[in-house]
Amino acid sequence: MDVRCAAIAPLCALALAALAGAAAAADTQAAAQPQTPVEKADDLLWKATASVYRQPDDTAGDLNLRRQAGDLAGWLGLYHDPQGDTIGRAGLEWDLHRGALLVVPTVQAATNGLRAAQLYSEIGSTSYLILGASRTNLRPFFNLSWDPNESVQLGLGRHLSHYDKLYAFVIFDVRLHTRQQDTHLLWRHRLTTRLGLTLDGLYKSGRSDSGRFVRTAGLGVYLDGVRWLAKAYYDPHVNFTDQTMFRIGLGAKF
Numbered sequence: 001m002d003v004r005c006a007a008i009a010p011l012c013a014l015a016l017a018a019l020a021g022a023a024a025a026a027d028t029q030a031a032a033q034p035q036t037p038v039e040k041a042d043d044l045l046w047k048a049t050a051s052v053y054r055q056p057d058d059t060a061g062d063l064n065l066r067r068q069a070g071d072l073a074g075w076l077g078l079y080h081d082p083q084g085d086t087i088g089r090a091g092l093e094w095d096l097h098r099g100a101l102l103v104v105p106t107v108q109a110a111t112n113g114l115r116a117a118q119l120y121s122e123i124g125s126t127s128y129l130i131l132g133a134s135r136t137n138l139r140p141f142f143n144l145s146w147d148p149n150e151s152v153q154l155g156l157g158r159h160l161s162h163y164d165k166l167y168a169f170v171i172f173d174v175r176l177h178t179r180q181q182d183t184h185l186l187w188r189h190r191l192t193t194r195l196g197l198t199l200d201g202l203y204k205s206g207r208s209d210s211g212r213f214v215r216t217a218g219l220g221v222y223l224d225g226v227r228w229l230a231k232a233y234y235d236p237h238v239n240f241t242d243q244t245m246f247r248i249g250l251g252a253k254f
Helices: 002-022 037-043
Strands: 046-055 058-069 072-080 086-094 096-098 101-110 115-124 127-136 151-159 165-173 181-192 195-207 213-225 228-235 245-253
Touching (some): 037 213, 115 151, 127 165
Antiparallel strands (some): 058 072, 115 127, 151 165
């Protein structure tokens, strides 16, 4: 526990300093402004995404279709690795937003026998606390999550406008005694009325599958259009293996 607390303390200090600086002139600007097309795109009901996962000795692909229905969202996915498995999956998510509280429980199942549940929450309005937890039946998670899955999540966030926000969190293993943890610092920014950008900086540490203790950093870049999305990610020691993965995804909203 001491190791985790020592690792989380610098993150919280960094996040608080960054949030304070970024929010200096944001409070009055976040008042009632009309939503732009890229902001309204979050309300579209369907999202379809195709992704390619490239490692030095393997290339896999994934298709995902998501549908929003009020506070509920469901999705179907298909993962295919020519050198491994083809796995279908389904999931259901409930977005419960009441005042300054957001609670999002999620359940997932896959054809390889995976069963998983996650609880994500935000407490606060302009500034907010992030709390979460995830648990599986220890079957391979493959593409469903690139963070430790038997985990607790702690973080802080700040809404800078209707669209812009800055937030940071740590996800760390609490079940398998691997000392694995991923620290994310994300900035979401509206570039134009029709285009948004998200940068995701990642620092990870913990015991890899080969038994070595690793420390490394990665970076994700996401572009959000009104009717499309694109993402790219550089992830060394992906899932705490000895492999580096490049992920590229393209999607449509409708």
